[in-house]
Amino acid sequence: MTQAKAYSLQKRLLLNTSFVLVFFIAAMSFILLNAYKTGILQVTHERLHSQFYSILSVSDEIEAGELFIPEEPQVDQRFNQFGSGLIALVYDETETLIWSSISNDTGQAGENLALPISFPGQEYPLTEMVLNNETYFQFNYVTEWESAQSEVSLYHYVILENKRAFDQIIAAYRNKLWMWLIGLAASLMLILFLVLRWSLSPIRKAMKELRQVELGIEDKLSEQYPQEIRGLTDSINRFISNERHQSSRYKETLGNLAHSLKTPLAVMQAALQNDADKASLEKIYAEQLQRMDQIVAYQLQRATRGPQVMMRSISVAPAIEKLVKGLEKVYQHKNIQITHNVDKDLKVALNEGDLYEVCGNLMDNACKFAQQRVSVEAKRESQQIIISIEDDGPGIPLQVRESVLSRGKRLDETVEGQGIGMSVVKEILEAYHATIDIGESALGGASIRLAFKR
Numbered sequence: 424m425t426q427a428k429a430y431s432l433q434k435r436l437l438l439n440t441s442f443v444l445v446f447f448i449a450a451m452s453f454i455l456l457n458a459y460k461t462g463i464l465q466v467t468h469e470r471l472h473s474q475f476y477s478i479l480s481v482s483d484e485i486e487a488g489e490l491f492i493p494e495e496p497q498v499d500q501r502f503n504q505f506g507s508g509l510i511a512l513v514y515d516e517t518e519t520l521i522w523s524s525i526s527n528d529t530g531q532a533g534e535n536l537a538l539p540i541s542f543p544g545q546e547y548p549l550t551e552m553v554l555n556n557e558t559y560f561q562f563n564y565v566t567e568w569e570s571a572q573s574e575v576s577l578y579h580y581v582i583l584e585n586k587r588a589f590d591q592i593i594a595a596y597r598n599k600l601w602m603w604l605i606g607l608a609a610s611l612m613l614i615l616f617l618v619l620r621w622s623l624s625p626i627r628k629a630m631k632e633l634r635q636v637e638l639g640i641e642d643k644l645s646e647q648y649p650q651e652i653r654g655l656t657d658s659i660n661r662f663i664s665n666e667r668h669q670s671s672r673y674k675e676t677l678g679n680l681a682h683s684l685k686t687p688l689a690v691m692q693a694a695l696q697n698d699a700d701k702a703s704l705e706k707i708y709a710e711q712l713q714r715m716d717q718i719v720a721y722q723l724q725r726a727t728r729g730p731q732v733m734m735r736s737i738s739v740a741p742a743i744e745k746l747v748k749g750l751e752k753v754y755q756h757k758n759i760q761i762t763h764n765v766d767k768d769l770k771v772a773l774n775e776g777d778l779y780e781v782c783g784n785l786m787d788n789a790c791k792f793a794q795q796r797v798s799v800e801a802k803r804e805s806q807q808i809i810i811s812i813e814d815d816g817p818g819i820p821l822q823v824r825e826s827v828l829s830r831g832k833r834l835d836e837t838v839e840g841q842g843i844g845m846s847v848v849k850e851i852l853e854a855y856h857a858t859i860d861i862g863e864s865a866l867g868g869a870s871i872r873l874a875f876k877r
Contacts, residue, residue: 432626433619440615448604452597459596463589468549471562471582474499478511478580479566487574488515492522502526508585510559514538516577529554529583538579543567551586558586625649629656636663684718686787687711689753697755707752714749717776736770739801739810742778746786747799754790761790763799771808771875777851784844785812785871792816796866808875813864824861 477498483491492513501507502524511524512533520534527533532554541547547563562582569575625648635641643660646653694707747761771778782799789797793814801810819827828849852859857875864870 433623436619437612437616441612444608444611448608452600452604455600456593456597459600460593463592464549467560467584467589468562471549471560471584472564474509474511474582475562475564475580478502478513478582482513482578484568484570484576487570487572488576490515490521490568490576490578495525508587510583512536512581512583514579514581518579521578536581538581539563541565541579543577552583554583558590559583560586560589625652629659633659684715686749686753686783687715687718690749693752693755697752711749714779717779736772737775737778738767739769739771739778739808740765740767742775743782743799743801746779746783750786750790753787757790757793758795759790759793759797760795761786761797761799765799765801766803769801769803769808771810772877773855773875777855781848781851781873782810782812784848785873788844789814789816789869789871793868798864798866803877806877808877810873810875812871813866814868815864815866816868818863818867819861819869827861828859 478492478496481493481496481498485491490513495503499509501509502511504526506528507526509524510527510529510533511522512520512527513522514536515521518538520536523533529536536552536554539547539550541563543565544567545565550561550563552559552561560583562584564580566578566580567575568578629644629648629652632641632644636643643663644656646656648656688711691708691711694704743763743765747763751759751761773781786797786799789812793816796815798813799811800813801808803809828845849859852873855875857873860872860874862870862872
C-alpha cells in the first residue's frame with residue numbers, strides 16, 4: 424500500500440489559498456466584466472436613443488403616409504458616411520423601407536429587416552442582430568403621426584450601430600482587467616508567502632531546537648513561543664525532562680544494583696575463601712542467592728516506580744541480625760566486632776527492601792572504616808524510631824558531612840567503593856520523610872542516626 428505524500432503546513436496553506444485566490448480572481452473578473460458590459464450597453468442604449476431623436480427632429484410628414492427626411496440630415500455626420508457603422512432606417516406601417524441614411528451598407532438585408540411587434544411610444548430594449556456577417560446593436564421606436572385631415576400614420580424608426588467598437592472596448596478592458604488581477608494575485612501570493620513564513624517561523628524554530636536537543640547541544644526548547652503552540656512546546660519539554668529523568672533513574676538503579684549485590688557476593692566469596700564445609704557453603708549460598716534475588720526485584724521496582732512507601736510496619740531485629748551475620752563473614756579478615764541492641768518487638772513503617780538497603784549500606788560503610796568495633800542500636804524515642812550505627816574509625820569531618828550524601832562523593836578514595844550508598848540512603852529516607860544525622864560516636868568514629876516517625 425503506497426503512502427500518501429505528506430505536504431508541509433506551508434505548502435498546504437499555499438495550495439489551499441491559491442485555489443481560493445484563483446476562484447476569487449475568476450469570480451471577480453466575471454463580475455467586473457459583466458458590470459462593465461452592462462454599463463457600456465446602457466450608455467449605448469442611451470446614445471442610440473438620442474440618435475433616434477436627432478433623426479426624428481429632421482422628419483416631417485408632408486401628407487398622410489408620406490414622410491420627408493433630408494437625404495443628408497444635419498445630425499451625426501456618421502449617418503452621412505457610407506459604411507460608418509451608424510445607420511438609420513425608417514419603415515412605414517407595411518414594414519416597407521421608406522428611408523435610409525447614406526451610411527446604410529446593408530443592402531437587401533436592411534430592406535428585409537425583421538421588425539419586432541411594437542406599439543407607438545413603447546420603449547423597446549436594445550437587441551443584437553447580424554447583417555452581412557456583421558453584428559449590430561438595434562434600437563427600435565414606433566412613432567405616430569396625425570395629419571391635418573386627422574389621419575394617423577405609423578412609422579418604425581430603427582437605429583443600427585456596428586458592435587465592432589463595443590467588442591474592441593470590452594476586449595481592451597478585459598485584457599487590462601486580467602493584467603491587473605494577475606498582478607494583484609501575484610502580489611497577494613508573495614505577501615501570503617511572506618506572512619506564512621513569518622507565521623510558521625515558531626514551528627521551524629521548534630524543529631531546529633528539537634534537532635539541537637537530539638544532538639545534545641541544548642537541554643530543552645526555549646519558552647519564547649506564541650500562546651497557540653506554547654502548550655505543545657511545554658509538553659515536549661516535560662517529555663524530554665521525564666525521559667532524561669527516567670534514563671538517569673535507570674542508570675542510577677544499575678549502579679545501586681551493582682552496589683547492593685556487592686555484600687552478598689562478598690559473603691559468598693568470604694565463605695569460599697575460608698574453606699567452609701559443603702553444608703555451610705550450601706546454606707550461605709542459598710541465603711545470599713535469595714537475598715540477591717530480592718535485591719534485583721527491589722531495584723527493578725524502584726527503577727519503575729520509585730521508592731515504595733508502604734505503611735505496613737515490619738520488625739527491625741530480624742533484618743539487623745541477618746545483616747550482622749553477613750557482614751561478619753565479609754569482614755572476617757578485619758576481626759570486626761559487631762554488636763547490636765534492638766528491641767525484639769520494635770517495628771518501623773518501612774518497606775523491607777528499603778530497610779535492608781538503608782541499614783545494609785550504613786553498616787557496610789561502618790565496617791569498612793572501623794578499626795575493630797561497630798555498634799548498631801534501634802529503639803523507641805518519644806514519637807520516633809531511632810536507629811543508630813556507630814564505629815571506632817576515623818569519623819567524618821564536619822565540613823564534608825553534607826557532601827558525603829551526594830551521589831559519587833567518597834570520603835576516602837583509598838577505600839573501595841563507588842560513592843553510591845549514602846546517596847541511596849538519603850533518597851530512601853526522603854521518600855519516608857525520615858531524617859539522617861551524622862555526628863561523632865562514643866567509640867571515637869562516626870555516628871549515623873536515623874529517625875523515623877512512628
